[in-house]
Amino acid sequence: MIAYNKTDLENSWIQQDAKDACLKECITKEENKNIKAQYPTGLYTPNIFIRIGLFLATVVVGIFSLGLISLIMASSLSEETFGGISIFFALVCYGCLELIVKEKKHFGAGVDEALMWMAGGLMLTGFLLLSDGNFDNVALYVLVFLLGGFFALRFLDSLMAVVSFIGLLSVLFYITYKLGPIAKLIMPFVVMIASLLVYLAVTRLSKKATNRPYFNCLNLVSIASLVTLYIGGNYFVVREVGNEMFGMQLTPEDSIPGAFIFWTFTAIIPIIYIIMGIRKKDSILIRTGLVLVGAIVFTVRYYHSIMPIEGAMTIGGILMIGLAYGVIQYLKQPKHGFTYEEEQTEEGAIQLESLVIAQTMSATPQRDESFKFGGGTGGGGGASDSY
Amino acid sequence: MNVQLFEKLSEEGLISPGSLQKVKTPGLFSLHWELKTLLYLGVLLLSGGLGILIYKNIDTIGHQAILFAIAAVCLGCFYYAKRHKPAFSWNKTLSPNGFFDYIVLLGCLLFVTFITYMQAQYNVFGTRYGLAAFFPMIVLFFSAYYFDHIGVLSLAITNFAAWLGVSITPYHIFSQNDFSSHRLIYTGLLLGVILIAAGLLSTKRNIKQHFSFTYHNFGVHILFIALLSALFVFDATYFLWFLLLAGVATAIYFMALKNRSFYFLLITILYAYVGLSYVVVWLLLTNSSIEGIYLGLFYFIGSGIGVAVFLVNLNKKLKHHDSL
Numbered sequence: 001m002i003a004y005n006k007t008d009l010e011n012s013w014i015q016q017d018a019k020d021a022c023l024k025e026c027i028t029k030e031e032n033k034n035i036k037a038q039y040p041t042g043l044y045t046p047n048i049f050i051r052i053g054l055f056l057a058t059v060v061v062g063i064f065s066l067g068l069i070s071l072i073m074a075s076s077l078s079e080e081t082f083g084g085i086s087i088f089f090a091l092v093c094y095g096c097l098e099l100i101v102k103e104k105k106h107f108g109a110g111v112d113e114a115l116m117w118m119a120g121g122l123m124l125t126g127f128l129l130l131s132d133g134n135f136d137n138v139a140l141y142v143l144v145f146l147l148g149g150f151f152a153l154r155f156l157d158s159l160m161a162v163v164s165f166i167g168l169l170s171v172l173f174y175i176t177y178k179l180g181p182i183a184k185l186i187m188p189f190v191v192m193i194a195s196l197l198v199y200l201a202v203t204r205l206s207k208k209a210t211n212r213p214y215f216n217c218l219n220l221v222s223i224a225s226l227v228t229l230y231i232g233g234n235y236f237v238v239r240e241v242g243n244e245m246f247g248m249q250l251t252p253e254d255s256i257p258g259a260f261i262f263w264t265f266t267a268i269i270p271i272i273y274i275i276m277g278i279r280k281k282d283s284i285l286i287r288t289g290l291v292l293v294g295a296i297v298f299t300v301r302y303y304h305s306i307m308p309i310e311g312a313m314t315i316g317g318i319l320m321i322g323l324a325y326g327v328i329q330y331l332k333q334p335k336h337g338f339t340y341e342e343e344q345t346e347e348g349a350i351q352l353e354s355l356v357i358a359q360t361m362s363a364t365p366q367r368d369e370s371f372k373f374g375g376g377t378g379g380g381g382g383a384s385d386s387y
Numbered sequence: 388m389n390v391q392l393f394e395k396l397s398e399e400g401l402i403s404p405g406s407l408q409k410v411k412t413p414g415l416f417s418l419h420w421e422l423k424t425l426l427y428l429g430v431l432l433l434s435g436g437l438g439i440l441i442y443k444n445i446d447t448i449g450h451q452a453i454l455f456a457i458a459a460v461c462l463g464c465f466y467y468a469k470r471h472k473p474a475f476s477w478n479k480t481l482s483p484n485g486f487f488d489y490i491v492l493l494g495c496l497l498f499v500t501f502i503t504y505m506q507a508q509y510n511v512f513g514t515r516y517g518l519a520a521f522f523p524m525i526v527l528f529f530s531a532y533y534f535d536h537i538g539v540l541s542l543a544i545t546n547f548a549a550w551l552g553v554s555i556t557p558y559h560i561f562s563q564n565d566f567s568s569h570r571l572i573y574t575g576l577l578l579g580v581i582l583i584a585a586g587l588l589s590t591k592r593n594i595k596q597h598f599s600f601t602y603h604n605f606g607v608h609i610l611f612i613a614l615l616s617a618l619f620v621f622d623a624t625y626f627l628w629f630l631l632l633a634g635v636a637t638a639i640y641f642m643a644l645k646n647r648s649f650y651f652l653l654i655t656i657l658y659a660y661v662g663l664s665y666v667v668v669w670l671l672l673t674n675s676s677i678e679g680i681y682l683g684l685f686y687f688i689g690s691g692i693g694v695a696v697f698l699v700n701l702n703k704k705l706k707h708h709d710s711l
Contacts, residue, residue, distance in 0.1 A: 017389050018396075026409040027393075031402045038401060046702040049649035053656060053698045061691035068684040111695065281416045290421060310439035317433025321489070324425040328486050331418065339415040340422060340485070349420075350537060351600060353427075357492065357538040 002213055003101045003154050004043065009213060011039040012107075043107040054110025062093065062118045083129030090122035101155065108157075116157060120147045138178075141170035152217050161217035162224045169194060169228060177245070184246040188262070191232030199225040219284065226273060226288045233265030236299045266299050281337065419485070426489040434496040441504055454504065457497050464494030472534055479597045480535045491534045495542065499523045520550040537601055544582065544605050551578055553609065572617050579610025607639060607651060611658040618662055625666070632662045647705050653698075660694060 002009070015036055022032040046054070066089055073081060097115040106112040127143060128135055148164030151157055169191065176183050176190045199222055205211050206218040231237050239262075243250050250256070270292035277285030301312070331340040390411055397407040437457055444450040468491045473480040482488050505511045506519040527543035530536065548554065551574050565571060586602030589595055614635060618628045636659040643651035667686050671679040 014392060014396075017392055021393070021406075021410055024414065027402050027406040031406060035396060035401050038399070046699070047649045047705075049653040050698050050702040053653045054695055056657070057691045057695040057698065061688050061695070064684050064687035064691070068681075068688065071680065071684065283416075286418075286421060290424070308443075310436045310443060313432040313436030314440060315436075317429045317431070317436055320425050320429030321433065321493075324422050324429060325486055327418070327422055328484065334415050337413070337416055339417055340419055341415070342417060342419045351604070353423075354537040354541040354601060355604075356427075357541055 001153055002156065003098070004105070004107060004156070008042045008105065011041040012043050012045075013212060014039045015041060042105050044105050045108050046110070051108065051110040051113075055114045056110075058111045058114035059118070062114065065089075066122075079129050079132065083126045086122045086126030086129060090119045090126060093119035093122065097155075112155065113157065116151050116155060116160065120151060120160075120163075123147060137174040138171055141167045141174065143167075145171060152214075156213055156217060158216040158220040161214075161221050165198060165221050165224055166228075168198075184242055185257075187242075188232050188238050192229055192265075195225045195229035195232060199229065223284055223288055226285070227292070230265075230269045230292050230295065233262060233269060234295065234299060235259065235262040235266045236302055238262050267296055270296055423485055426485065430489050430493045430496070434493060434500065437497065438500050441500070450508075454501070457501055457504075461494050461497035461501060464490045464497065468494060468534055475533065477594050479595070482535065488536060488538070491530065491536050492538055495527055495530050495539050498526060499542075499546075517550065520546065524550055531598075532595060535595070537598065540598055540601050541605075544601065548578055548605070548609070553578055567616070567620050569620070572613050572620065575609050575613030575616070579606045579608075579613060582606025583610065603651070607654065610635065611654070615658065615662055615665075618665060625669075629662060629666050632659065636662075644705075649702075649705065652701060652705075656694065656698070660690070664690070 018027065018032050018035040021027045022029060027035075045051075066085070069085055069089065070077065070082065073085065093115045097112055097119060100106045100111055100115070124140070124143060124147070128140070145164050145167030148160045148162075148167055152161035152164055172190055172194050173187070176187055179186075202218045202222045202225065206215055206222070211218065235256075239250065239256050242256060256262070270289045273285045273289030273292065276282070277287075277289055297316075301309075307315075328340050331338055334341075393402060393407055393410045396402050397404065402410075437453070437460075441450055441453045441457065444453060468487065471483050471487050473483060502519065502523050512518040512522070524543060524546040527539055527546055531540035531543050545554075553571065553574055582602045583606035586599040586606060589599040589602065611632075614628065614632045618625055618632060621628060636655050639651060639655045640659075643655060664687070668683055671683045671686070673679075
């Protein structure tokens with residue numbers, strides 16, 4: 001099933017582990033070099049910026065090739081023929097993908113990813129166009145689930161694994177939606193239970209060494225499932241989506257049935273994630289939980305403005321700085337296996353941080369009289385795993 | 388970490404017993420980035436909150452108390468920073484802890500808030516608005532060098548640009564600038580050249596060498612954007628601008644190659660490609676024939692493949708020396 005040579009993959013993991021160990025200063029640079037020489041991998045994974053460039057170049061080639069074919073067929077262009085062209089072109093992309101992986105061993109190299117997304121996207125477009133809009137939502141998302149799953153299984157692409165997971169959830173969502181009146185009562189629980197089951201399955205799978213090829217996919221899906229588990233029970237989402245999809249016609253003062261349950265979910269799930277994360281020393285749980293604390297604040301403030309925004313910001317800011325200061329002082333000597341020290345310094349992260357600061361903290365005095373302070377536009381980068 | 392693997396590597400003699408021991412000792416769980424993010428959000432909220440607070444209370448008695456509070460916190464921040472800062476050096480200094488960095492940042496942000504408020508309320512700089520932007524800029528640059536803070540340096544650079552009348556924060560660079568204005572294009576060119584020169588000087592004179600990336604990053608982007616705007620706007624002399632763009636791109640390309648910076652190589656190639664494609668499409672579409680469109684499509688397919696091959700070769704050339 002996996003498109004890559006087994007030895008190549010295994011050696012690339014060994015190299016990766018050795019590199020990590022070297023960055024953590026467990027093994028010396030010399031040893032890292034020897035390991036790299038002893039376990040060579042033929043996989044082609046270039047520098048991240050080259051990867052971005054290759055991705056863009058491949059997309060340009062893809063779009064204009066599609067344009068060229070469409071222009072040649074321009075005289076007989078209808079929805080059906082364009083649907084046919086899309087599917088044909090999707091197959092061409094897939095053929096190129098297989099070829100580039102087999103011949104050049106591209107692995108997370110930009111070209112393979114661009115081809116994968118184009119093949120998947122065009123395949124969906126083709127089906128939608130050929131079915132003349134009669135395509136059922138369930139069928140559409142079954143296709144998303146299958147395509148994403150196939151690419152994830154064969155090319156080990158973690159974003160495709162998440163696409164597949166979202167496809168699966170959407171299938172369940174639309175099946176439930178078709179159940180009629182009962183749907184709006186059980187929908188949040190269907191989403192939450194499905195997410196929880198996926199999370200449990202995924203964490204169990206990622207403990208088995210034989211699943212090593214899929215560790216990246218599994219990790220990303222576990223983050224996605226934690227987020228959808230929260231979204232499923234969040235008061236704001238349940239109320240607004242329910243209002244939108246089931247035409248509940250709520251006025252701003254109206255509450256929803258079982259509001260108490262959803263308020264509890266909204267406030268408690270992120271806290272549970274953080275506590276579990278700290279106990280298990282699981283950075284995925286901790287970071288997802290911290291990000292979702294922001295969602296608690298947003299949800300509460302959306303319905304109840306306890307105090308004006310500036311007061312909340314000031315007090316919140318003081319509390320956060322105080323909390324961080326307290327923890328840093330507490331962890332001056334590592335306690336309970338936790339430390340404040342960095343595991344490894346990365347120059348890139350500091351540069352990225354400075355850009356985020358320049359963007360969000362506008363400290364530029366305005367020229368005109370109508371002086372407005374830049375409140376800063378949210379967007380706290382940093383807590384995600386894919387730094 | 389994967390202990391089994393390292394045991395196997397140790398048996399094969401690839402790592403020493405000492406290293407194996409280090410791998411086996413359970414590592415500490417680092418909360419570094421979590422706490423940093425928390426501090427960042429705290430500073431963002433506090434400086435933003437105080438800013439709005441004073442603005443909303445501008446006509447009441449309360450604003451003087453708030454003004455006083457801002458001044459006090461600001462002084463407190465600088466006092467803390469002054470006490471804990473490492474000895475000054477023109478090289479990179481290590482910050483005593485992560486908290487220090489954010490206190491410096493908070494102090495600088497509040498200082499700018501304070502000055503802006505003074506100008507708005509008491510008109511301390513009169514109608515010389517340039518001075519109102521210039522003064523905080525000097526303080527920001529001073530703080531960046533004095534406390535060795537790249538984040539404050541970025542703020543200082545954006546302030547410098549604002550003083551000249553250009554907005555160069557990553558998001559606003561397109562939304563808040565009107566690049567069809569000739570004045571702005573020339574200012575952008577000047578700004579780009581000054582910033583790149585400042586970066587080169589940092590490296591050459593060994594003045595906070597690690598700041599050069601930040602100068603170059605802002606400088607290269609604004610210079611290329613100004614050049615591309617000139618290419619799009621000045622129809623009559625477009626070919627001269629194209630030659631200038633090609634020259635600048637070549638210069639930065641070799642500079643990046645020398646520093647082995649994949650980042651600058653990529654952005655140079657992308658900007659140059661946009662410029663080249665603009666000129667090609669412009670030439671092909673002047674007589675608006677169907678052949679022109681076909682040729683255009685072939686150009687993009689061919690050049691896309693060309694760029695990809697070029698990037699692959701570039702990666703091969705610079706391999707083993709990854710850096711930003």
